[in-house]
Amino acid sequence: MAQVEATTERVVAADPDQVFDTLADYSGTRAKLLPEHFSEYEVHEGGDGEGTLVHWKLQATSKRVRDCLLEVTEPTDGELVEKDRNSSMVTVWRVTPAGEGRSRVVVTTTWTGAGGIGGFFERTFAPKGLGRIYDAVLARLAAEVEK
Numbered sequence: 001m002a003q004v005e006a007t008t009e010r011v012v013a014a015d016p017d018q019v020f021d022t023l024a025d026y027s028g029t030r031a032k033l034l035p036e037h038f039s040e041y042e043v044h045e046g047g048d049g050e051g052t053l054v055h056w057k058l059q060a061t062s063k064r065v066r067d068c069l070l071e072v073t074e075p076t077d078g079e080l081v082e083k084d085r086n087s088s089m090v091t092v093w094r095v096t097p098a099g100e101g102r103s104r105v106v107v108t109t110t111w112t113g114a115g116g117i118g119g120f121f122e123r124t125f126a127p128k129g130l131g132r133i134y135d136a137v138l139a140r141l142a143a144e145v146e147k
Contacts, residue, residue, distance in 0.1 A: 004113040006127035009106040010138040014145035016103040024049035035136040088112040
């Protein structure tokens with residue numbers, strides 16, 4: 001079983017602190033950023049960054065739905081880490097300055113993939129599909145913070 005990784009990024013025209021605060025606002029803004037691939041969104045604990053416990057279902061394909069229960073930590077400034085209690089999936093959001101009034105947002109999701117031929121297809125196609133999903137999240141984030 002191999003590690004599978006999907007990464008996407010976007011530069012948005014907003015201050016890094018504003019972008020980070022928007023991403024970390026699980027009880028408010030975050031739900032608005034999620035496209036149709038996400039359902040059953042619910043904050044169980046916290047709601048603002050570190051200490052948040054949030055649930056959602058992620059439908060990556062027509063047949064593949066992950067039931068996610070995510071613990072949120074902030075190990076360093078500008079970084080949110082979402083660790084799924086139900087799987088090996090970890091999503092890291094990094095917000096860094098990208099010039100005056102601009103931010104670079106990089107989102108990377110990793111998980112332990114399946115073995116065999118199924119694992120080959122997962123490693124080949126899942127990162128592209130998840131990348132498209134997170135491109136949509138980043139587009140909604142940009143629309144939200146660039147108002």
